[in-house]
Every structure is written in structure tokens, then in C-alpha cells.
Amino acid sequence: MICISCPIGCRLTVSWEDKEELSDEDIAVQGNKCVRGKEYGQEEILAPKRVVTATCAIRSEMTLRVPVKTNRPLIKRHINGLLEEVYQMNLEPPIGIGDVIISNIAGTEVDLVATRSIPH
Amino acid sequence: MKSKDFDVCIIGGGSAGMAAAVEVVREGYSVALIERDGNLGGILNQCIHNGFGLHRFNEELTGPEYAERYSNILKKESIEYFFGMTVTEIDISGDVKRVYGFSAVYGMVEFSVKAVILAMGCRERNRGNIGTPGTRPSGIYTAGLAQRLVNIDGYIPGKTCVIVGSGDIGLIMARRMTWIGAEVKGVVEIQPYPAGLTRNIVQCLNDFSIPLYLSHVISQIHGRDRVTGVDVTPLENGMEMNEKTFHIPCDTLLLSVGLIPDNEVPKKCGVDLNPETGGPYVDANLMTSVDGIFACGNVLHVHDLVDFVSEEASRCGRYVSEFLRKEHQSKADQYPVRAGSNIKYVVPNNYTPERENKFFLRSMVVGNNVELLLKINGEEIRRKKVKHVQPSEMISFTLKEKDVINMGKYKENTLEAHIVVQKSKEEGKKLWKER
Numbered sequence: 349m350i351c352i353s354c355p356i357g358c359r360l361t362v363s364w365e366d367k368e369e370l371s372d373e374d375i376a377v378q379g380n381k382c383v384r385g386k387e388y389g390q391e392e393i394l395a396p397k398r399v400v401t402a403t404c405a406i407r408s409e410m411t412l413r414v415p416v417k418t419n420r421p422l423i424k425r426h427i428n429g430l431l432e433e434v435y436q437m438n439l440e441p442p443i444g445i446g447d448v449i450i451s452n453i454a455g456t457e458v459d460l461v462a463t464r465s466i467p468h
Numbered sequence: 469m470k471s472k473d474f475d476v477c478i479i480g481g482g483s484a485g486m487a488a489a490v491e492v493v494r495e496g497y498s499v500a501l502i503e504r505d506g507n508l509g510g511i512l513n514q515c516i517h518n519g520f521g522l523h524r525f526n527e528e529l530t531g532p533e534y535a536e537r538y539s540n541i542l543k544k545e546s547i548e549y550f551f552g553m554t555v556t557e558i559d560i561s562g563d564v565k566r567v568y569g570f571s572a573v574y575g576m577v578e579f580s581v582k583a584v585i586l587a588m589g590c591r592e593r594n595r596g597n598i599g600t601p602g603t604r605p606s607g608i609y610t611a612g613l614a615q616r617l618v619n620i621d622g623y624i625p626g627k628t629c630v631i632v633g634s635g636d637i638g639l640i641m642a643r644r645m646t647w648i649g650a651e652v653k654g655v656v657e658i659q660p661y662p663a664g665l666t667r668n669i670v671q672c673l674n675d676f677s678i679p680l681y682l683s684h685v686i687s688q689i690h691g692r693d694r695v696t697g698v699d700v701t702p703l704e705n706g707m708e709m710n711e712k713t714f715h716i717p718c719d720t721l722l723l724s725v726g727l728i729p730d731n732e733v734p735k736k737c738g739v740d741l742n743p744e745t746g747g748p749y750v751d752a753n754l755m756t757s758v759d760g761i762f763a764c765g766n767v768l769h770v771h772d773l774v775d776f777v778s779e780e781a782s783r784c785g786r787y788v789s790e791f792l793r794k795e796h797q798s799k800a801d802q803y804p805v806r807a808g809s810n811i812k813y814v815v816p817n818n819y820t821p822e823r824e825n826k827f828f829l830r831s832m833v834v835g836n837n838v839e840l841l842l843k844i845n846g847e848e849i850r851r852k853k854v855k856h857v858q859p860s861e862m863i864s865f866t867l868k869e870k871d872v873i874n875m876g877k878y879k880e881n882t883l884e885a886h887i888v889v890q891k892s893k894e895e896g897k898k899l900w901k902e903r
Contacts, residue, residue: 350670354522357666398671401516401530402647403619412622415516415532424675431647445536463516464532 397421480587482510484765484781491785509535523775590766602689611724626720636664638724643672744813745769753787808886831857835889
């Protein structure tokens with residue numbers, strides 16, 4: 349498996365014991381250059397997550413769209429629901445970089461935040 | 469026509485222009501920054517995905533966040549901005565350089581400056597550059613244009629699409645198109661290995677089960693008013709296997725087939741261009757063949773990471789300040805740099821023995837556990853193990869002062885960089901598949 353935590357793309361070898369209830373400790377990761385590689389390898393087996401980036405409509409003189417992202421990786425199965433919600437929204441300026449647009453997405457404690465300031 | 473005097477004129481307000489501007493203005497020089505768009509950031513503003521800034525800011529940012537971080541740094545400095553302005557000409561005939569730009573707000577402006585920094589970035593290769601046969605319907609976009617339409621203007625370019633070329637923008641757009649509800653039928657790549665970063669193959673294609681056709685070409689585009697589909701033909705030993713051609717119906721074709729440094733204006737004023745990079749030849753101070761004109765960022769050579777652009781442009785800004793103080797190493801005191809075996813190019817094209825020199829180079833081959841070999845006058849000075857190389861991943865190295873301490877016996881002192889690899893091309897292909 350290839351780590352996607354950063355552009356280096358470490359080639360990971362992930363192995364785990366064959367049992368019903370897996371936890372982090374049961375999953376061994378090799379080939380990672382940093383701690384994020386280990387976490388990625390374990391998560392990819394237990395519950396794969398991705399950072400979601402999109403744009404959202406905004407009523408502004410500056411621009412038609414404001415870019416947004418999840419502040420942490422979101423469990424994959426919640427992605428489509430989140431995108432549906434984002435595309436229904438029409439925001440009002442001012443919006444600051446880092447402002448929370450949707451909080452606690454599907455109870456995951458992950459927030460959707462703006463990634464650009466739109467003052468007016 | 470209005471006339472304005474500055475020490476330095478920077479053409480382009482993207483990542484390179486911003487980083488260079490900060491360094492120059494902090495040395496006390498007056499800076500005019502000319503930007504064609506209405507705001508700073510350049511291409512970063514439409515690159516809404518994450519993965520920027522890991523080297524520069526030690527955290528993972530999206531493109532707009534990276535741009536805003538940098539423009540906030542610039543806000544503290546007194547830089548004069550000219551937005552919505554296009555530069556049409558640089559005149560180098562007089563004692564000072566004259567840069568001509570025009571905009572709806574200012575009209576025609578003549579900037580008289582001591583130094584010019586080229587930071588215009590690059591543009592996309594398009595259908596004409598790859599010579600794909602077929603009709604000329606609507607629905608054919610470069611990937612970057614489609615990215616702008618989606619992320620800035622809020623349009624959906626099409627419902628079912630095929631992507632030509634596996635460059636990073638193409639891969640990112642495969643995911644973006646999927647996330648806006650379009651169906652991506654496949655990515656077609658002429659080379660036996662992908663052009664983009666590995667992480668993008670994983671998170672943009674594999675996550676959505678989008679097929680990647682390596683060693684395949686688009687052999688025909690169908691459609692009269694709008695694209696209706698494309699023919700895809702596999703390559704075997706460089707030959708098109710026509711009997712194996714298959715058809716993919718689609719209404720949109722996105723082209724991600726490489727980037728070219730945007731050097732039309734410098735070319736006109738006599739800046740020599742390197743055919744390997746498409747950018748200017750530069751000396752150890754990132755100065756082009758024209759005294760006082762410097763280049764950094766994607767206009768010099770196409771980088772894979774914005775962090776490298778910022779780093780290079782910061783250095784360029786410092787070299788420009790040295791030039792203005794007349795403390796720089798003249799070209800006569802510098803030695804040439806050459807790309808050796810398996811290397812497409814090395815930038816810059818000269819080095820100076822007086823200080824550290826940082827180089828970027830691009831491999832022509834795919835290989836694991838290769839060695840980067842540096843020679844001066846044909847004598848080995850350093851050998852460095854590199855775990856993995858491929859053409860899409862830029863390699864950097866630093867020539868230290870101690871590396872050049874014993875030279876001087878010869879006049880030339882040419883530095884050569886080589887990649888030493890035992891693997892054949894076929895094994896390279898296999899290596900890729902095994903990963």
C-alpha cells in the first residue's frame with residue numbers, strides 16, 4: 349500500500365493478525381518514514397478516511413465559489429452525504445479562512461471549514 | 469503613457485512572485501508586482517485540494533490557504549501592486565530596463581527598473597501539442613481550464629469524461645469531476661508509467677475504481693457539435709495495436725498532457741531558452757542570459773511542489789538583492805553544470821565555488837535504489853543513494869563548499885550529474901507494477 353499522507357508516498361507493507369476484532373496494535377506497518385505513515389496504514393485497514401475538498405456557492409461580489417475542506421480526514425462512507433449538503437448551500441459573506449461551515453459532520457467530530465477569506 | 473520608477477519589477481503574483489517579492493522588499497528595495505488576475509496566488513486559488521505547504525509551513529494546506537498565508541506575509545511589506553495588468557514587452561536596450569504593461573485601470577504603463585524577476589509560471593499543453601486525430605467538437609478542455617471552471621466559476625464541464633494524460637492536474641480533476649457528480653470513464657496515458665504523484669493515483673483513481681490505461685493513446689475523437697466518444701488504442705513496443713482499439717462513449721475530454729514555462733515575453737527580448745526545460749538558461753544566481761533579468765518558479769522549469777517554487781523564488785529574491793548591491797558572483801567566476809546520463813535537465817546551469825549551490829534535476833528513467841553521481845572534470849566528488857526515481861518526481865541536491873575545495877587544476881571545472889542505474893526499461897515497467 350502507498351501512503352498518501354504527504355507527496356513523498358512511502359511504500360508501506362501492512363500486516364495484521366487474522367482475528368475478528370482488529371485494533372491498532374494488531375496491525376504492523378513497515379516502510380513508513382514518519383508516524384503519519386503508521387497511522388495511515390492502520391486506518392486504511394480499520395476505517396479508511398480522506399480529507400474532502402470542494403467549493404460552495406457564495407453571494408459575493410468577489411467570487412462565486414468559496415473553497416472548503418474537512419479539517420480532518422472523514423470516514424469514506426460519509427463523503428457523498430457531505431458533498432450533497434455542501435452543494436445545497438449558498439453562503440453569505442463575510443467568511444474568514446478557517447470558519448466552520450458545517451460542524452460535527454454525521455457525528456464524526458470532523459468540521460467543514462472555509463479555506464479562503466471572502467470579506468465582502 | 470504613465471512612467472514609473474522602481475528598483476525591481478516582478479512579473480507574476482503567484483507563489484514564485486510572492487516569495488521573491490518578500491525577500492527583495494525586506495532588503496529595502498522598491499518593488500512593483502504585476503499580476504494579470506485580480507488577486508494574488510495565481511494557480512493556487514483554483515487548486516482547492518490539499519497537499520501544499522508541508523515543507524514550507526510544516527502543515528498540510530489547500531492551495532487557497534497557501535496563497536492566503538503568503539499574501540498575509542506580503543501585506544506587512546510595502547509592495548506596489550498592479551492587478552489586472554498584462555506585460556507585453558521588456559526593453560533591455562537602455563541603461564535601465566523598461567517593462568511595458570497595460571490594464572483597464574492604469575492604461576499603458578512604462579516601468580523603469582534595475583532588475584526584472586520573471587515569475588509568470590507555466591501554461592498547459594493542449595490538443596495541438598499532442599496531435600490527436602478526429603473532429604473538432606466542443607467538450608475538449610485542458611484539465612486546468614476545467615479546474616478553473618469548476619472551482620472558481622462554478623460550472624460543470626460535462627457529465628461523462630475521459631482524461632488524457634496522467635499528470636497531477638488530470639488526476640486531481642478525475643476526483644473533482646467524480647465529486648461533482650460526473651462519471652470519469654478512464655485516464656489514458658501514453659507512457660508505461662504515470663506522470664503524476666503516486667499518492668494521487670491512490671486517492672484520485674483507485675479510490676473511485678477509475679481505470680488507468682498505461683501505454684495507451686487516444687486514436688480518434690468522435691462527435692460533431694459535442695464530443696460523443698473516443699477511440700483508445702494500446703501501444704506495444706511503441707506501435708499502435710489498431711486491432712485492439714476500443715471505444716469509450718463520453719461527452720467531455722480533459723487533457724493533462726504537460727506544462728510549458730510561459731516565456732513568450734522574455735523570448736522577444738533575447739533571453740536564451742533551454743529546450744529541455746522550456747525555461748531560460750540561468751546562472752548560479754538564477755539570472756538569465758540577459759544581465760539583470762532573473763527567473764524563478766514554473767517559468768524557469770516546471771516544479772512538482774509549490775514548496776519548492778517558494779524556496780527557489782526566495783533564493784532568487786536574495787540573489788537579486790546581491791545583484792543590486794553589486795555583491796553577486798559574475799558569470800566569469802562561475803563554472804558550467806551539465807546533465808549527465810539518465811538526466812533530462814539540471815537547473816541552474818552554472819555553479820559558484822564561493823557558496824552552497826542548490827540544484828533541481830529531473831530523471832529520464834524509472835528505477836529503485838539508484839545512485840546520484842556528481843563529477844567535476846570527470847572525477848567523482850560525491851555519490852548519493854536515491855531510493856526511487858521517476859521522471860515525474862523532481863530530485864534536489866546541494867553542492868557544498870567542501871565538495872569543490874580541491875578543484876582548480878583545470879580551467880573548465882564542469883560539474884556533471886549522473887543517475888547510475890542498472891535496470892533496463894522493461895524492468896522499470898515491472899518495478900512500477902510491483903509497487
